[in-house]
Amino acid sequence: MRIAVKLFASYRELLGEDELEMELDEGATVGDALDLLKRTYPALAEQGYSPLTACNLKHVSKRHFLQEGDELAIFPPVSGG
């Protein structure tokens, strides 16, 4: 299945992209998507913190199951205010 990935703040700068597409196996979780991204972009694994994730505009955990066409957002812990 294909999903769209959006990157923000430090992750956007680290990968040099604000948006990309990923091909994943059926039944893949957010954690699987992150693992694949870390293999493609080893710099991701060197961050001193782990990313937060949102699927279709809602905060989700790494165990969330992805579906075809989902929009997965990857970002650092929020620091607004």
Add this chain to the structure above:
Amino acid sequence: MADSADIIRVTPDPLDVAALMKAVRTSGTGALASFVGVVRDEDQGRRVHHLVYEAYPPMADKELARIAGEMRERWRLTGVALTHRTGRLEIGEASVAIVVAAAHRREALEACAFAIESIKKTVPIWKKEFRDEAEEWIIGDPSRP
């Protein structure tokens, strides 16, 4: 649910708390509580020149509306405005402006405090600090929203 009259806004334009107060006040409002976060010139002893805020706009809007809805469930309110600025902000400029209207002060003050704490925890907005020697994304509390 947020009320349809609630003001939910993530914007690159300057925030105007006086305009928000005027906008949320109704004839049944007896108390207006506000919170304005402004850009400070130092962080942990280091001199800050300016900040840049980045947001994930559709999700930030959705989270702000969710927070407004939760405020209305927990307190009897007559109006809510939750606004956050994005882009480059200079020292002294407002990054976040909140106005809560209620019949009485206790509801307005409590809901206002709840609003800023919630915004800092769950709304997908990030700030980057520009200092003398470096620029750095500020990483929030990593506990899950």
